[in-house]
Amino acid sequence: MELDEGKQKFIQSWGTLGSDWGINRTMAQIHALLLIAPESLSAMEVKEKLNISMGNTNMNLRALIDWGLVYKKLKPGERKEFFEAEKDMWEIVKKIVIQRKKKELAPMIKVLDEITAVQGKCEESDEFCKVVKDIKLFSNKADSILDTLIKADSNWFMRSFINMIK
Amino acid sequence: MELDEGKQKFIQSWGTLGSDWGINRTMAQIHALLLIAPESLSAMEVKEKLNISMGNTNMNLRALIDWGLVYKKLKPGERKEFFEAEKDMWEIVKKIVIQRKKKELAPMIKVLDEITAVQGKCEESDEFCKVVKDIKLFSNKADSILDTLIKADSNWFMRSFINMIK
DNA sequence: TGTAATTTTCAGAAAATTTTGAAAGTAAAA
DNA sequence: TTTTACTTTCAAAATTTTCTGAAAATTACA
Incomplete structure (x- = not known):
């Protein structure tokens, strides 16, 4: 080649x-x-x-x-x-994360919040309520993880992950 | 509602x-x-x-x-x-990661490897070589992080991230 | 075995997305 | 101010992706 x-x-x-x-x-x-x-x-x-x-x-x-x-x-x-x-890979990834977070995660969290307002009407047994609760928990976690990543610098990120992996 | x-x-x-x-x-x-x-x-x-x-x-x-x-x-x-x-959120995320890794990350890594075979012809100054090297580094890192995540269980994941964040 | 219920396939239709090309807009230079 | 070089916009065309509907295949039961 x-x-x-x-x-x-x-x-x-x-x-x-x-x-x-x-x-x-x-x-x-x-x-x-x-x-x-x-x-x-x-x-x-x-x-x-x-x-x-x-x-x-x-x-x-x-x-x-x-x-x-x-x-x-x-x-x-x-x-x-x-x-x-922009040539710094870490910057590139961060910028993409910012956009996708805005475009994807934020609207989902918004809908989940709207839905939660209705949860009063839920039976404890209702599958819907359980699922929404789980997803909400997960999305909020993802949201805050991504916020941390966005603020973080590359070395910090790598260091954390290296710790995580070993 | x-x-x-x-x-x-x-x-x-x-x-x-x-x-x-x-x-x-x-x-x-x-x-x-x-x-x-x-x-x-x-x-x-x-x-x-x-x-x-x-x-x-x-x-x-x-x-x-x-x-x-x-x-x-x-x-x-x-x-x-x-x-x-499948209703376990962590399982859902893992399964999506597995598919996307296969569909997206793997082909990119393959192409990068093919390209690297040519790198001998690169001038040290060539932007192309620098960029490919950076992306390769990053992709391989991402690949191994994702492998670790796939093998991990939800609690472990959360625990790591909580540590990471504080 | 034959029949009926259910699942699968796939060519063409429909919908969504991306791209073009041409016209309109801007602004530096003459 | 007029010309010229470049940039922006956007409706219509091209492309890509998804969906339908009808026919074929499969399977279970009688």
């Missing part, structure tokens, strides 16, 4: 992984492209390297910026904008 | 959460329905409660069984099959 082939493969795989992770394919591919770019790239360069339309490029670059995975960079003397990826 | 309304809401939310998690909407809704069902249900009952086709019901019940989230149960004297959800 040649180096360029490897890069291509990496971009494709990152795209696939992304789409499994609620990040759309193109968004993840742009991220991958910027991750391995030695220099920041312009929107036009991204468009051309990935063979996608300008509209698509623009929308997904915006989304990446929203997520905090890509930064806009202005080069002095250059009119157009350049883009640069 | 009435109890039935609450149940409905729960099924819908679990469906939405599912589709964010690589479990399709219907699959997650069936899981939710079975989670809060006091008794195991037949395929026909599932079909009717969720207003979906028999084909869809069958396919997603199979998928849930594959994932280990639902068990098939035969009632003596009854010809048809009944279905019952």
Whole structure:
């Protein structure tokens, strides 16, 4: 395998992984492209390297910026904008966790709370009540664990996990 | 809000959460329905409660069984099959982790390994090589953390995290 | 064995998501 | 101010994913 082939493969795989992770394919591919770019790239360069339309490029670059995975960079003397990826893996993971927590966990917790307001009507034996209680317990735990992770730095995280594992 | 309304809401939310998690909407809704069902249900009952086709019901019940989230149960004297959800939250999470690890993490690690075979051709300065190395480190770490989690039991997990957090 | 109940399969339909392309918007330079 | 380079928007098209419905397969019972 040649180096360029490897890069291509990496971009494709990152795209696939992304789409499994609620990040759309193109968004993840742009991220991958910027991750391995030695220099920041312009929107036009991204468009051309990935063979996608300008509209698509623009929308997904915006989304990446929203997520905090890509930064806009202005080069002095250059009119157009350049883009640069966040390259610290721990930062990347944290930013993804923040987004997914907001998009997924928060709404679930909200619904669970609404449902709990009704729990008075529950028979002790009612399966529904038991399940909701369990899930609530679990979600709240997950919520606070993730909050801790988000605040933590990489070393701390690794250290904790190493302790946990041994 | 009435109890039935609450149940409905729960099924819908679990469906939405599912589709964010690589479990399709219907699959997650069936899981939710079975989670809060006091008794195991037949395929026909599932079909009717969720207003979906028999084909869809069958396919997603199979998928849930594959994932280990639902068990098939035969009632003596009854010809048809009944279905019952795994209700232990920790088991549920573990089973989802197992599937996603297989589907997402494993292929990524495979690609990274293939790519690494080419790394000889890398300049020390090449961004690509740095990034691949970082991601590999991270993925392998994630892989072994998840393996540990899968083997662990709920109490152990919680205990570790409580320690971690304080 | 034949019949009826139940389950499975899968091609095409429907729905959801992503992408394009062209037009509109902005702002630096001339 | 006009031109030019670039960015943004968004309706419609393309693609991908999910669902249906009907037919085929399986199984249990008579």
